[in-house]
Every structure is written in structure tokens, then in C-alpha cells.
Amino acid sequence: MSAPPTADQGDRSSAAHVTAADDGHVLENGLVRAVVDGRGLLTSVVDLASGREAIAPGAAGNLLQLHPDVPNEWDAWDVDRHYTRHVTDLVDVASLAPVTGEGAAAVRIERRFGRSTLTQVVSLAPGARRVDVDTEVDWQEVETFLKAAFPLDVRADRSSSEIQFGYVQRATNTNTSWDVARFEICAHRYLHVGEPGYGLAVVNDSTYGHDVACTVRPDGGTTTTVRLSLLRAPRFPDPETDLGRHRFRYGLVVGADLLDATREGHWLNLPARTLPGDTGVDPLVLVDNDGIVVSAVKLAEDAGEDPAGDVVVRVYEALGARASGALTLGFPADSVTVTDLLERPLDGDPLDVDDDGRVALTLRPFQILTLRVSRSRVA
Numbered sequence: 001m002s003a004p005p006t007a008d009q010g011d012r013s014s015a016a017h018v019t020a021a022d023d024g025h026v027l028e029n030g031l032v033r034a035v036v037d038g039r040g041l042l043t044s045v046v047d048l049a050s051g052r053e054a055i056a057p058g059a060a061g062n063l064l065q066l067h068p069d070v071p072n073e074w075d076a077w078d079v080d081r082h083y084t085r086h087v088t089d090l091v092d093v094a095s096l097a098p099v100t101g102e103g104a105a106a107v108r109i110e111r112r113f114g115r116s117t118l119t120q121v122v123s124l125a126p127g128a129r130r131v132d133v134d135t136e137v138d139w140q141e142v143e144t145f146l147k148a149a150f151p152l153d154v155r156a157d158r159s160s161s162e163i164q165f166g167y168v169q170r171a172t173n174t175n176t177s178w179d180v181a182r183f184e185i186c187a188h189r190y191l192h193v194g195e196p197g198y199g200l201a202v203v204n205d206s207t208y209g210h211d212v213a214c215t216v217r218p219d220g221g222t223t224t225t226v227r228l229s230l231l232r233a234p235r236f237p238d239p240e241t242d243l244g245r246h247r248f249r250y251g252l253v254v255g256a257d258l259l260d261a262t263r264e265g266h267w268l269n270l271p272a273r274t275l276p277g278d279t280g281v282d283p284l285v286l287v288d289n290d291g292i293v294v295s296a297v298k299l300a301e302d303a304g305e306d307p308a309g310d311v312v313v314r315v316y317e318a319l320g321a322r323a324s325g326a327l328t329l330g331f332p333a334d335s336v337t338v339t340d341l342l343e344r345p346l347d348g349d350p351l352d353v354d355d356d357g358r359v360a361l362t363l364r365p366f367q368i369l370t371l372r373v374s375r376s377r378v379a
Contacts, residue, residue, distance in 0.1 A: 016105040016126045018098045025098055027105040027124040027131070032254055034131050036122055039091045040109035042150075045131055047254035052153075054200055054254050056223040059151035061252060062122065062133055064090040065227070066113065069145035075236040079184050079209075079229075083145055090118075099123070104132075115140035130203070130264050132251040139231050139246055146231040147211075150202055150252055155195045155222035159212045160258060161187030162265060165295070165316040166366040167258070172214045172224060184229065185210050189265030192258055193224045201261035202226045203268050204250040259290055262318045266293070282330045285313055289325030292363060293318045300372060301343055311373045312343055317363040329357040332376035339370045 016029035024037040035044040041060035046053050055061050066088040071078035090113055099106035099121060106123035118137040125132070133148075160167045163186075172193070174180045187210050192201045202210075209229030216222055228250055234241050253264045275281065284297050296314040303309025311331075317323045336351040336359050351359050351371070363369060 016103070016124050016128075018105040018107065020098075024096075025107050027107065027122070029105065029124050029126055029128060031127070031129050032124055032131065034122070034124055036096075036107045036109075038093070038096065040093045040096050040107070040111070040120065040122075041091065042122070042131065042252070045252060045254060047129070050198065050255055052198060052255070054152055054252060056151040056153040056225075057217065057219065057221070059223065061150040061152075062120070063149040063151075064111070064118070064230075065147045065149055066090065066141075067145040067147065069143050069232055069234070071234075075234040076238070076241060079145070079232075081180075081183050084183070104128075114144070129255060129260075130251040130253045130268075132249060132268075134247075134249050135230070136245070136247045137231070139233070139242055139244065141231075141233045143235060144233050145229070147227045148230055148250065149225055149227045151223050151225045152193060152200050153221065154193055154198065154200055154224050156193035156212075156214065156224040158193075159185075159210075159226070160192040160261070161185060161210065162190045162262070163188060165368050166318065166320065167192075170212075172212050183211055185212070189269055190253075190261040191226055192256060192261040193226060194257070199256050199258075199261075201253040201256040201264060202228065202250060203253060203261065203265040204228060204248065205269050206248045207250060258319050262293065263290060284311075284330045286328040286330070287315065287325055287361075288328070289323050291317060291319045291321065291323045292325050292327075292361065308375060311375060312339075313371045313373060314368065315361070315363070315371070316368045317366055320365045322362070322364060324360075324362045327359045327361055327371070329353070329359065329373060331357075333357065334374045334376050337372045337374070339372050341368070341370055343370065343372060345372070 019026050027034045033046045037043045042062045043060050045055055067083045068086050069083050071080045094110040094112050096109050099108050104123040104125040106121050109120045111118045116139050121134045123132045156172055158169045158171050160169050171179050186208050190201050190203045191210050207228050211227050213225050214222055231242055292315050294315050298312050300310040300312050333353050338346050353359055
């Protein structure tokens, strides 16, 4: 998977800035323009390449909402549908101001509600098509559910939710009893919704509960609302469940297909790190097809503490399509053997490694492939 964008990738994505507006602030980086109003809400997120507006007309994204949360049974484990009958929108702000000196265009918002306090930094990085929301909260509520809503201007008849090594698709309507029962769904790093030719993704680094609903607007358009489940506060079995300080990040990706959602979800969870020193570090492995994701690079389980032991590389096909590509090893290798998940060799010949350390791969849709690499021993 390719690296995150940096500020030197071209004039259009080389800078991000924040400017004051009549009622709030505008964040822009040449690829995306986002408006944060005086309530600290995203009233507009425009994909400048296509001119598409992501936020539904008259609505606002990153809208925090509180629900009473009193399940009929199993307080800490169940979420009952009746929680949706009552909702409180958090639109009052204690403070709102631009953030300077961070490289990204950003606005900092502080809120107080109940006995809790919450701070958010809404930011747009140079070269990014993702508006990030970094949230810190001192959560002191009881039997309360906190959600973050993104009403999106797309007509999506289904959502695609990442699971381990792939994704699962679910209907956004409630035509069957099964659909009704799926009022709360799980997604790992991303949830994607879209219509033919255009899509949007909500990505997160630690918040896996979601709900998705479609409504028809008076203008005839359709709003697809994606909400993240951020925090709960059950009383049983621990009356202090989740109380205290939390930090999490999520973001809205514009003009996203499933490949973009996969990539942005990885980038949010595994951001680029800067290492001290003036010596470059070569990647251990590279793949030239973004649909083939490297999920693990590790020493083999039987390598012990031998620094020259075999290396295990696990990849998977992320888009549900056949994929071919080349895995390039950043170290000398004698052989590459296909194994199962327990690193036991499977039947078949070893894979060829060319002089440039490249290994040709062909994967079925959602296939997981575990490779054991025997490194060349230098005398």
C-alpha cells in the first residue's frame, strides 16, 4: 500500500490553510474545502476535483448526538432499538478557534454537556482528501449513548463495512425483519457508502459501532446518514463503565471508492512516523497493487531470537476482485514458501524470486496469502 500524501506532491495539494468566514471557518488544501460553522459543525465538505458536496443540503456533519441508553436486558452488552426515540444534538460550544502551526488547517472546538467535557480538532492535512476529527473527552455520563452523525448527499442502497481481510455489505433500508434487526452494525477501519460514480467513506481508528439510514428529502434527493457509536455508560455489571478520559479519531473521505476507503482507513490507523537520523530506511516489503494489502511482516514463530531467521509476510486481497501484482522484498532472500496461517508449508513449489527481489502474486477475491521468506545468509 502506497505511503500517505505529503506536502510536496504538487501545487494543488502543497498547502492547507484556514480562513475566517461569516459564521465560522473554512479549511482548504486545493483538493477539499470544508466549512466549520459557529456551532463547530461541518456544514459543507466539497470535493474540489468533482465539485461534489458531501454534506446533505441543510444538514451538518460531525454532529454529536446523545441518546438515553437503557436496554431491557444485559445492560453492558445490548443496544436496544428504542434508544433512537429520543435524541439531543450537541450544538452549543464553549469555545471555537483556528489552530496554527500544525501544518494542517485546523479548528479547535470545546463543548460541555451534562458532567462531561469534550474537545475536538477538525483538520485538513496538505494533500489529503480526508477531513479528520480528533476527539478528546472526559466522559462522566450514565446510561447515555454518544453518536457522531454524518448526513451525506449520496443515494446508497447498501453500505460496505470493513471486516478482517475484507468487507461485508448490508442494505441501508429496512424492507425485511433482518434489515430492521441490523440497526447497529460493526465496521473495522472504514464504512463506505456511494452511488454509481461517486462514493464517500467514514474511517476511524478505534470506534467500530455504526448505524446507517437513508431518508428522502423534500427536494427529492436522498440523504444517507452514517453515524459512529462513540461511547456508552451502562450501570451493570460495572457502574463506572467507560467513565474517564478517551481519545479517538475519525474522518470523512470524499470521492472515495473501496480502494480509497481501504487505504485511508490504514493511513488513519497507521500514520507515517518520522525517525531521527540522516540515513534512509528501505521498506521491508512493497506491493505494486494497492488492492493487495500487507497485513503482517514478522519473524517466523520458530525463528526464536535469531535476527537472521525466516520472515513471514501476510497479504490479502481487499476489494473482492482478482488481483495480480509483485511483492518486492527489501532484503536478500533464498526462497519464498506458501504456508497456512500457522506457518506450516502447503503443498506446491516455492515461489520464484527474481534478481530484484520481486515475487509475482495472483490472489483470488479476499484471498489471504501467508508467505515464509528464507533470507540469504551472508558469510
